[in-house]
Amino acid sequence: MDDKLCERLRTAAEAYRPDRERMLARVERGMAEGPSARTPLGPLPWLRVVGATAAVCGVLAVGAYAATSAGGGQTRGGQAAASPVPSASAQAAPGRVPELRTEDGPLWADGAVDPHSNAYWAQSNVTLRTTQPLSSLTVELRIAQTGGVNTTGSWRSLPEQDFTVSVQEEGGFLVYRWTLKPGRTVPVGTHTFAGQYNHAEGDRSADDDYFTANAARSTGQQVSVGDNFTSDH
Structure with a gap:
């Protein structure tokens, strides 16, 4: 017609x-x-x-x-025919952390915002515990850019000369990366990796922050752990 x-x-x-x-x-x-x-x-x-x-x-x-x-x-x-509508989870904003395990073989990990953090500055701590020596290790700490986030330094409890350290912006995160140098070994024990940063004034949500640790035992077997941060500072 x-x-x-x-x-x-x-x-x-x-x-x-x-x-x-x-x-x-x-x-x-x-x-x-x-x-x-x-x-x-x-x-x-x-x-x-x-x-x-x-x-x-x-x-x-x-x-x-x-x-x-x-x-x-x-x-x-x-x-x-009606077009499919994405589910609420599919439309969620990027940056949410996937489910990560905190224990794999000899390796265990935990992440927490340091209690000495304040309304302008914070420190995020990654704690690793291994029951076997590690022949390789890469730890990544990702701090979501929630406003005014910029690095003020980092440290680790293991010897400084054993690691290559970098800090850079990647995809909306401030990323701290510690990589064990070839020929070095992470001994049995509990070790800490920490990233320090300024942020916009006020209580900062750490819900989108997370870390990962990928390592290899002396036998060559790969292990991986990670977790997110839920404390607000």
Whole structure:
């Protein structure tokens, strides 16, 4: 029915033949009267007809497109098929921490915001405990950029010369990374890695902060642990 209406309107527009002599006479009269007396001419009749035809057909086309888009462009039994709607979890903002295990083989880990943190500054502590020597270890501490977060330093309880340390911004996080140098060993025991940083004034939520630790035993077997931070400071 929409196609027929458009066709009828186009036919009517094509059938219209403007009175050329009358139009030229109007133009000549306007030029003779001068700019001060000239009255703005409205759209010529044939332009109005063609314009109306295009507008109507355009509206019909947009309506048809909208109906098709709403159904994902597919139909079932003559009715538009509804597009799937992402679940609330799928639409959640990025930055939430995946489930991480805190114990794997000989390695155990925990993360906590230091109790000496304040409204302007904080320290996040990663505690690792291993019951076997480790031939390799990489610890990453990720502090979400919640506003004004910038590093003021870091430290670890193991010898400084045993690790390569870096701090940089990555994907909305301030990332501290400690990597054990080749040929060095992490001994059995409990060890601490800490990142220090300023932040915007007030209580800072650490819910999006997390850490990971990837290591290898002396036998070469890989182990991995990690956790998030839930304390607010």
